[in-house]
Amino acid sequence: MEFQYIPYLWPLAVSSSITLFLAVYAVGSSRAKGAVSFMLSMFLATLWSFANALEMAGVDLPTKLFWANIQYFAYAFLPVAWLALVMEFTGYDHWLRKKIYWFAVVPVLVVILVWTDSRYGLIRYNFSLDYSGPFPVIDKKYGPVFFLHCAHGYILNLYSLVLLFKAVFSKHTIYRKQAAVLLLSLGLTMITNLLYTTGLGPIRRFDLTPALLGPAGTIVAWGIFRFRLFDLVPAARHYVIEHMSTGVMVLDQQNRVVDLNPAFSRITGAVASRVLAKMAAEVCAGIPPLVKACRDKGFTGGGEFSIKTVDAEKFYEFFVSPLTDRKGVFAGRVVVVHDITERKYIQQELLKQQWELAAMKERERLARDLHDNLGQVLGFINLQAQGVEHELTEAGIATAQRRLGRLIDVTQAAHREMREYIRRVRSTTVSAENLACALEKEAAQFAKETGIKVNLEIPPGFSGEELAAGVGSQLLSIVKEAFNNIRKHAGAQNVAILLLTVKDGLRITVEDDGKGFMLSGAGADKKFGLKIMAERAREIGGNLQITSAPGQGTRITVTTPFSKRREKDEDQNHAR
Numbered sequence: 001m002e003f004q005y006i007p008y009l010w011p012l013a014v015s016s017s018i019t020l021f022l023a024v025y026a027v028g029s030s031r032a033k034g035a036v037s038f039m040l041s042m043f044l045a046t047l048w049s050f051a052n053a054l055e056m057a058g059v060d061l062p063t064k065l066f067w068a069n070i071q072y073f074a075y076a077f078l079p080v081a082w083l084a085l086v087m088e089f090t091g092y093d094h095w096l097r098k099k100i101y102w103f104a105v106v107p108v109l110v111v112i113l114v115w116t117d118s119r120y121g122l123i124r125y126n127f128s129l130d131y132s133g134p135f136p137v138i139d140k141k142y143g144p145v146f147f148l149h150c151a152h153g154y155i156l157n158l159y160s161l162v163l164l165f166k167a168v169f170s171k172h173t174i175y176r177k178q179a180a181v182l183l184l185s186l187g188l189t190m191i192t193n194l195l196y197t198t199g200l201g202p203i204r205r206f207d208l209t210p211a212l213l214g215p216a217g218t219i220v221a222w223g224i225f226r227f228r229l230f231d232l233v234p235a236a237r238h239y240v241i242e243h244m245s246t247g248v249m250v251l252d253q254q255n256r257v258v259d260l261n262p263a264f265s266r267i268t269g270a271v272a273s274r275v276l277a278k279m280a281a282e283v284c285a286g287i288p289p290l291v292k293a294c295r296d297k298g299f300t301g302g303g304e305f306s307i308k309t310v311d312a313e314k315f316y317e318f319f320v321s322p323l324t325d326r327k328g329v330f331a332g333r334v335v336v337v338h339d340i341t342e343r344k345y346i347q348q349e350l351l352k353q354q355w356e357l358a359a360m361k362e363r364e365r366l367a368r369d370l371h372d373n374l375g376q377v378l379g380f381i382n383l384q385a386q387g388v389e390h391e392l393t394e395a396g397i398a399t400a401q402r403r404l405g406r407l408i409d410v411t412q413a414a415h416r417e418m419r420e421y422i423r424r425v426r427s428t429t430v431s432a433e434n435l436a437c438a439l440e441k442e443a444a445q446f447a448k449e450t451g452i453k454v455n456l457e458i459p460p461g462f463s464g465e466e467l468a469a470g471v472g473s474q475l476l477s478i479v480k481e482a483f484n485n486i487r488k489h490a491g492a493q494n495v496a497i498l499l500l501t502v503k504d505g506l507r508i509t510v511e512d513d514g515k516g517f518m519l520s521g522a523g524a525d526k527k528f529g530l531k532i533m534a535e536r537a538r539e540i541g542g543n544l545q546i547t548s549a550p551g552q553g554t555r556i557t558v559t560t561p562f563s564k565r566r567e568k569d570e571d572q573n574h575a576r
Helices: 009-027 035-057 061-089 093-103 105-114 144-169 173-198 209-227 235-241 262-268 288-295 341-394 397-433 435-450 471-490 524-528 530-539 564-575
Strands: 124-130 137-142 247-251 257-260 301-308 313-324 330-339 453-457 494-501 505-512 543-548 554-561
Touching: 009 035, 009 209, 035 061, 035 209, 061 093, 061 105, 061 124, 061 137, 061 144, 061 173, 093 105, 105 144, 144 173, 173 209, 247 262, 262 330, 288 301, 288 313, 288 330, 313 341, 341 471, 435 453, 435 471, 435 494, 471 494, 471 505, 471 530, 471 554, 530 543, 530 554
Parallel strands: 453 494
Antiparallel strands: 124 137, 247 257, 247 330, 301 313, 313 330, 494 505, 505 554, 543 554
């Protein structure tokens, strides 16, 4: 083999040095997705530039043909390696593993036929040297398989361009810059080679593509160091973001939607192709908690919302987190939505069981009270009955009548007390389900039985579910005891019941316009059941306050804290 020096070797030497460096660099990142394909691409590019330089420097035809044939390894396999890199980058590598061997069939056939051109001429034939330029080049004609080779290579390169265009201009905007780097590099070499093959380029005697492989590689190198090309590959998104059951929506600095995954589309009904670049509040218009969170650009935190369907109601929990670039500058926010329907139903079932347990305990308590109070009354009746019997036999009729009158009064009072206790036991389960509903029923029943006007005020949306298990039943019992006192002792015309949600919890006030009483009077606690009401308030962590005076009515106020769950929600609301 004989060679000569020509100035055109320098661009090829620089190009091959750059691509060789990139190939070696990729070896150190071989575990990163796409690095192996990139390494093979750069090694093939190095082979192309190096062999092209030796072909140019060759003096005789056999030398030039040998290095021209070596270049066909790059001609044939570089489009396959580049397509593999692009498919890995854009998330199609799972499909690539099944098809890569078929892509290599034509390149293998072309390489074999190139080395048999002297006999069959299926790729090239009629070789000679053209001395019309500054250095001799091979003049040849192309056989039928050459056009198959060209079609195969350009189809693969075109498919690579389509995938990169989709990555640049579709909704996966987080990878736009990385995809643009690969697109620019491929486009530069593909256009140059296409102009040479079709004869439309300014230089027709030799191909400029090998010399441009270095600049194209430099562009990729800039992408590697500037955008960390191998550290952030969209394939992870295909497997993780696209297929995860958790909904994800990405917002830019202006609260516009720049990305969302299929799970978020299923949850909200928003179609990605229709909502991109729209305001997040518009996309989530049917979900008020999300709208509020998205409109507030400074909001970071969480919340809950529910969506009713034909079959059931779905519950979701969302979290909003800020996104920053490599310099720590705010770049947008990400909204993550989890389906917590199953957890909600479990919590509701657990709460129901807790309510039922609390109701059972309350029934046991009422049963004990019934036993103790009725036992005392029945004991008294027994003694009185014995006295009546003795008087009837030993004394006179008049004395017996007085005793019988007292016995009838006590018996009737005991009967009323027993019916009241039984009614309380039966209504305890109702209070466990919904305190507000139970209070409405109790107030209506009291007004019907006594003719006293009752004004009940309950905050909108309040049901009592915010309270811990057992609290609702105790509060209802306190209100019932207050009703019982009003019925027996107050002589009132009007009763007002007011529920307020305060900072520390729930406050219930029962006020009447009756005759009132002296709080410091002897036996007041025992007579009006104040001690029992205070004990009930203490059991639920609350406190009871009573204000009364003769002729000024009575006000009973009980304050109890919310459950820990409600307090946690309030803390989150304050944080927002």
